[in-house]
Amino acid sequence: MSTTTIAPTTPENISSIADELLEQAISSDKSIEVKNMTVSFKTAKGVYTAVKDISLSVNKGEIITLIGHSGCGKSTLMGTISGMVKPTSGEVIANGKKVTAPGPDRGIVFQNYSLLPWLTVYKNIYVAVDSALSDKTTAEKVALVETNLKMVNLWEHKDKLPGQLSGGMKQRVAIARAFSINPKILLLDEPFGALDALTKSSMHVELLKLWNMDHREKTIVMVTHDIEEAIFLSDRVVVMNNGPAATIKEIVDVPLPRPRNKKDIVHDPVYMTIHDKLLNLLIDKFSIDD
C-alpha cells in the first residue's frame, strides 16, 4: 500500500502508479500462484524429479481440479500448495504470501480422512479449531464446531468415534473439519477416491452446497483421477503429464453455468465435448489391438 502515498503526481510516474495499482488489483484476485516450481526427492537410486517447472495461477473463488495418472505428481503439486512439500526451486504464493509451511489459511482434506481414531467426531473437529484458531474464545470455537457439524448433517453423530462411521461420514467429518477453520483455500487430495459411486455423487453436491453457502469465496483445489467428478465440480481442469518430471499437459476450461445439475449436465453438449477432450488427453488406447 506504500505506492499510494507517493508524493507528487507527475505525468511521468502517473502511468507507473496506475500499473502498480492495476497489478495489485489483479494479484489480489489471485488466490494461488505457482511459479516455475520443481520438486525433486533424494532417493536411494539418486535424485527423482516429481514435477518440473510448473507454473499455475488460480483465482479467488475458483474450483480447480488436478487430474492425471497415478504417480504423475498431482499430489506433490498439491503438497507444495499446502506447505507439506517444499519446492526444490521456484515458489508458491498462497493468499499473497510465500508458502513455507502448512497454515490455517489453507484447509486440507486428506485422501484417507485422517481422523484421530481415539477422539470423537466432535473432538476431532474441536482440536483442529482449537489449534488453528487459537485466538478465538472457547464459546466461538464451540459454535464453529457445532455449525460445521450441522452443515454436514453429522450433529447427531458427534459423540461417535471415527471407527463407528461409514467412509462417507468420515469424509464429511474431514470436510467439516477443514471448513471449520474457515480457510481461504481448501485443498482436497483425492477426497472421494475410496467412496462408492452413489456416496461420491452425493458428496459432490454437498461440497458445492458448502461452497455456495460460503458465497463461493473459497478457492478449492482438488486432486482426482475421475473425469466426471472433475468436470462436475471445477471451473478449470488441469491435466498433468505422466511423471517423472511431470508438467502440465493442458488446462481445460469448463464453461458450464452454475448451479450445475448432476442429472442434466451429462446431456449438455459442452459437457460431452469436454469429457471427450479429457478422455483423449488421459487415455492413449481405447480398445485392445486386433
Place this chain on the structure above:
Amino acid sequence: MKDLFSAKTALSVLYFAAGMIILGGIWALVSKISKNEIPNPQATWVVFKEVMHNPMQNDPDYKGIGTKLLSSLGRVAIGFGLGSLFAIPLGLIMGSSKIAMKMVNPIVQILKPVSPLAWFPLGLAIFKDSPHASIFMIFICSLWPTLINAAFGASHIPQDHKNVSKAFGFSQYKYLTKILLPFSLPHIITGLRLSIGVAWMVIVAGEMLSGGQGLGYFVWEEGFNGGNIAKILVAIIIIGIVGSLLDKCFTWLQQKFSYAV
C-alpha cells in the same frame, strides 16, 4: 452378565475342570512314584487350609501368608511403579527422536538380558539394605518391556496423524496429548503387562536372597528349610494365581484403551 450361564460358558467351565483333573492326576502319580516325597494333592490341601488359617496374622515373630503376600505385592508395586515412571517417558523420547534411539538403544540391548540375580548384589552394595535391594532389582528388571514397547509405539505414529498435526498447526503439547500419547497408550499398556509379569517373577527370587520377608522367604524358609514341601506347592499355587490376576488387570486395561480404526 446374562450370558454367564450360557452353554458356551458351561462348556468352558467343564473344559477347565477336565484340565484340572488331569493335572491333579499327574500330580498324584508323581507323588506316588516319589513315595510321597512330593506330597499328593490331598496332603497339600490340608497344608493349604493350615496356611490359610489366620492369613493376616502379623506378629513380630510370625507373619501369616496374607501378610507376606501383601508385603511382596507392596515391593512389586514400588519397584514396578518407579520402573514405569522411568521407562514410559524415556521410551516415548526414544521413539520420537532418532538420536535418542541411537544413544539409548545399544545400552538397553546390553542391560536387558542381564539376569535379575546379578542386579541384587549391586543393589545391596548401593543401598546396604536387602529390602531396598529387591526393590532395585524389580525396578531394573521390569523397566525393559515398558521402555521397548513405549519406544515402539512412539516411533510408529502413522504419517496421517502427523499430517493432521501439521495441517492444523498443533502445538507441541497438543501433539503430545492428542496424538503421541493416545497412539502409544495401547503399546505402553502391553509393555506394562509384560513388565508386571517380570516383576512378579523377580520378587520371589529377590526375597529368597534378601530373606525375612514376603512369599520368596516363605518358599525358602518355611518350605525348603522347614522340610515342608507341601508349603512350597501351596506357595507356587498362590504365586501363580496372584500373577495371573495381575495379568488379567492389564489385559482389562488393554481392552479398555484399544480403539477401532
